[in-house]
Amino acid sequence: MYDDGLDGDFEKAHHKGLRRGFDLGWSYKGRFDRELIRQEIERLKKNKSLKTRKELLYKNTKTSNETNVASAWANLQSSESFLNSVKVQVKASQIANEGISAEYERGSRTTLDVIQSNALLLSAQISLASSEKNYLMAQYNLLKAVGLLSSQSVSYTHLRAHETDSYL
Numbered sequence: 001m002y003d004d005g006l007d008g009d010f011e012k013a014h015h016k017g018l019r020r021g022f023d024l025g026w027s028y029k030g031r032f033d034r035e036l037i038r039q040e041i042e043r044l045k046k047n048k049s050l051k052t053r054k055e056l057l058y059k060n061t062k063t064s065n066e067t068n069v070a071s072a073w074a075n076l077q078s079s080e081s082f083l084n085s086v087k088v089q090v091k092a093s094q095i096a097n098e099g100i101s102a103e104y105e106r107g108s109r110t111t112l113d114v115i116q117s118n119a120l121l122l123s124a125q126i127s128l129a130s131s132e133k134n135y136l137m138a139q140y141n142l143l144k145a146v147g148l149l150s151s152q153s154v155s156y157t158h159l160r161a162h163e164t165d166s167y168l
Helices: 008-015 034-106 111-146 151-167
Strands: none
Touching (some): 034 111
């Protein structure tokens, strides 16, 4: 009866006066509604492009987070190594200062030597304080990068920073 390329289900529904539904784009009279089909295709394309956009944003965010965590970890390792080297420098400056002070008391060093030794020790201690701060900030940045920065973690790292007070 109808030659629209569909199986007999539509014809049966049409004869009963039933409406097929807008999702297929058929009107009540059984004619092909091109506007509805065009709108549905546009909606599907829009949904597909939104899905693709969301997937790309997710991948970008995930990659960015992974990069931030890796960078924070590398920064923590670097600042820890530098802190350890500065601790050794402070210890060496303390030993040298003690030796120069002892030599000064015996008369083999001048006051200028002692002043320079004290200045080197002070410079090393300032460098230690700076590297401790950098190490602490690296810890905070790593916690921030992995999403674990909280008031408890701040208290914990603050306590760990005071472990190096014996070098001052």
